[in-house]
Amino acid sequence: MGVFALDAPSRIYAPTAKIKKFDPWDSPGRHAGAGVFAGIRYRMGNCVSENQPMIAEQQVFDGYRDKLRGLPVSHVWRGHGSALFLEFGQLSPGKALAHGKVGNPQGQFGIMIEWSWRIENGSKILCGSWSDDELWEPSFKRLLGEQVVDAGCFGRLPEITVELTSGLHIVSFMTAEGEPEWTIFDRTRSTGKATWIRVKNGSIIEED
Numbered sequence: 001m002g003v004f005a006l007d008a009p010s011r012i013y014a015p016t017a018k019i020k021k022f023d024p025w026d027s028p029g030r031h032a033g034a035g036v037f038a039g040i041r042y043r044m045g046n047c048v049s050e051n052q053p054m055i056a057e058q059q060v061f062d063g064y065r066d067k068l069r070g071l072p073v074s075h076v077w078r079g080h081g082s083a084l085f086l087e088f089g090q091l092s093p094g095k096a097l098a099h100g101k102v103g104n105p106q107g108q109f110g111i112m113i114e115w116s117w118r119i120e121n122g123s124k125i126l127c128g129s130w131s132d133d134e135l136w137e138p139s140f141k142r143l144l145g146e147q148v149v150d151a152g153c154f155g156r157l158p159e160i161t162v163e164l165t166s167g168l169h170i171v172s173f174m175t176a177e178g179e180p181e182w183t184i185f186d187r188t189r190s191t192g193k194a195t196w197i198r199v200k201n202g203s204i205i206e207e208d
Helices: 057-068 133-143
Strands: 011-018 040-044 073-078 084-088 109-113 117-120 125-128 148-154 159-164 169-172 182-186 195-200 203-207
Touching (some): 057 148, 057 195, 057 203, 073 133, 109 169, 117 133, 125 133, 159 182
Antiparallel strands (some): 011 040, 011 203, 073 084, 109 182, 117 169, 148 159
16 A cells, blocks of 8 residues: 555554464454454555654554543433444533533543444344434443443454443444544643544544
């Protein structure tokens, strides 16, 4: 795959070469799903705005994963349609919206899966984005208070899986044209500005 050029502040990380055959049972990420980046080494694309050091895409994801570990699920809410939002850690009050309404509180970290997601235990799928609505709320309540054990990526186009203390997993899996529609937000930076990672052109990018 060729090297991507990008516009600041996005940082795109493109794969270079396989390093070994992927074995999901012999992987640091096996407890979070099918492993992390399927044994592929990544390097950063050339940035048009500034010189950046070579960096592994997995390291970028791991920076978010390491901070997520141990945080509790503090709030779960639905966006438009089947969009799923998960808030982790200490909550901040929601922002004022039009017509006197207040938005949902935000956690130190957040995950958005725009559509095509599911919640599963060790033996079955409890509910998903195509399930009847009445299955959603009981499943969402089961997530509250659970702590993040691990998180990982799987697939040629990176999808995410998050493992919680009870063994429940939250998994993204886009089934429509386009690319995976998940985002992880980090709102803990000293600058006060949030950063986030998502998938663009088949690679994970970090933005602020």
